[in-house]
Amino acid sequence: MALFYTVDTLQRPLLKARAEGQSIGFVPTMGALHSGHLSLVRKALEENDLVVVSIFVNPTQFDKEDDLQKYPAQLEEDVKLIEEIASDILVFAPTAKEVYPQKMEAKQYNFEGLEKVMEGEFRTGHFDGVGTVVERLFEICIPHRAYFGEKDFQQLQIIRKLVDLQGIDIDIVGCPIEREDHGLARSSRNERLSPTAREKAGMIYAILKAARDQFDQKNAEELNQWVIQQFQEEESLELEYFEIADAHTLTPLMKRQTGQKYRAFIAVYTEGVRLIDNIALN
Structure with a gap:
């Protein structure tokens, strides 16, 4: 496995691979890797x-400085996890200056x-x-x-739109959500939770599955109210939003259309940590 810190050194083997007709796959992460990343x-x-x-914690996507500072950094452990999968993977771990040489905005x-x-x-x-x-x-x-x-x-969906709008010739591949044993979607943020809160947060996925089961019987407003009620009964979890939206356009559901695909999206706080999840409804 090769670890690169600069653009120039990384691009040498990449340009060589392209010249030889090899295909390049890319997995962008912010580190603190877990089984979801590894999948x-x-x-x-x-x-x-x-x-x-x-492996790059991107400052420009954090709207709260405190959230950026708390994001876990463990490059050595991340490299070991990657190396266990294959020895010929290229790992790029740049500084912010390397990614944004002109201006970081x-x-x-x-x-x-x-x-x-x-x-x-x-x-x-x-x-x-x-x-x-x-x-970039x-x-x-x-x-x-x-x-x-x-x-x-x-x-x-936004990355898919990005490559379309910018005319970037890259195939964007979506991969299924990896979950912990109790259903919580795997996230680097989970490491900030106590064991009790982590297990209790499995309720998020349980509610999403129950909402999916009721999707044919209830309209969006009824499901929204039902979800709100579930979280009102669990003090350790604070619901920020629950939304049912068109899976392609992300437009909130007002009236169901035949042949359209819908997903339920959710954001919840527990112990000051923000957790998101979603599920296909049909």
């Missing part, structure tokens, strides 16, 4: 000749409304930051395919 790496290995994993994008709902409503500027770093990492890592988890489904 993306394995998927990339299955489908490509060469795989790059970036987010570009402004028009994602045609995808960025204005749910996470966009509660995290000002978040998706501009995401778009900025992903576009695509420039650096020059992949044929890039892999993202469906836990951040809104982000996944």
